[in-house]
Amino acid sequence: SQTIHQWPATLVQPVGSPLSLECTVEGTSNPNLYWYRQAAGRGLQLLFYSVGIGQISSEVPQNLSASRPQDRQFILSSKKLLLSDSGFYLCAWSVGYGVPYEQYFGPGTRLTVT
Amino acid sequence: DAKTTQPPSMDCAEGRAANLPCNHSTISGNEYVYWYRQIHSQGPQYIIHGLKNNETNEMASLIITEDRKSSTLILPHATLRDTAVYYCIVRVAHNTDKLIFGTGTRLQVFP
Numbered sequence: 516s517q518t519i520h521q522w523p524a525t526l527v528q529p530v531g532s533p534l535s536l537e538c539t540v541e542g543t544s545n546p547n548l549y550w551y552r553q554a555a556g557r558g559l560q561l562l563f564y565s566v567g568i569g570q571i572s573s574e575v576p577q578n579l580s581a582s583r584p585q586d587r588q589f590i591l592s593s594k595k596l597l598l599s600d601s602g603f604y605l606c607a608w609s610v611g612y613g614v615p616y617e618q619y620f621g622p623g624t625r626l627t628v629t
Numbered sequence: 630d631a632k633t634t635q636p637p638s639m640d641c642a643e644g645r646a647a648n649l650p651c652n653h654s655t656i657s658g659n660e661y662v663y664w665y666r667q668i669h670s671q672g673p674q675y676i677i678h679g680l681k682n683n684e685t686n687e688m689a690s691l692i693i694t695e696d697r698k699s700s701t702l703i704l705p706h707a708t709l710r711d712t713a714v715y716y717c718i719v720r721v722a723h724n725t726d727k728l729i730f731g732t733g734t735r736l737q738v739f740p
Contacts, residue, residue: 549727551728558729558730558731558732558733559673559728559730561727561728564727574727603670605672605673607672607728617663617675617678618675618728619675620672620673620674620675621672622671622672623670623671623672625670
C-alpha cells in the first residue's frame, strides 16, 4: 500500500530564516505531487504541483519554491521566511493515470514563524 | 470548478446516521463530486467520489440527485472519531487539477 511521509511535524522558525520541508511517497511510481498550505481557520491553498522529476508548476507567486529531485520526493523551500508563511503545510499525491484522480494527503507540518 | 454550498455545522448522536448535504447547482456534465474530511490537526482524508450514480464504500455512501445539483454524504453509524470538517468538492477529474476546499461542514458527533 502507498504511504506518504512529511517531516518535520512541527517547526518554529524566526523571520528571515530559511525553510526546507520534505515529503516522500512510498509504494507508487511516478505520482503527481502537491504542496498545499492551510492558514489558521482557512481552507487549503495549492502552492505547487509536479507531474515528474524536475517539473514544477507554481500556483501562487511568493517567496516559496519547490523541487522534485527524485520521483517520490518533493521539497518545499524558502530562503527567507515571512510571518505570513506560518501555517499548516500539506503534501499530497495522486496517481498519474486513470480517472478520477483522488489526492491523498500526508500528516502535515505545522510551521510557526516568529 | 463549480462552487459548492454546505451548512457550516451539524450535530449527530453517536450510532446514528449523519447526513451531510451539499449544493452544487452549477455543476458541469464532466465534473465529479468528491468528499474529503479533515480531523483536527491532520491532513485531509479522501472519503468517496461520484459522477452520476450513488456510490458506497467502507466509509460512507454518496447520494447524488438525478439532476446532479446536490448530493448527500451519509455516514451510516457515526462514531466520535467521525468528528471532523467535511468538504464537498466539485471538479473535473484531471491529473493536475487542484482541489479547492471551501469552508466545509463541521460535524460534531456527541455521545
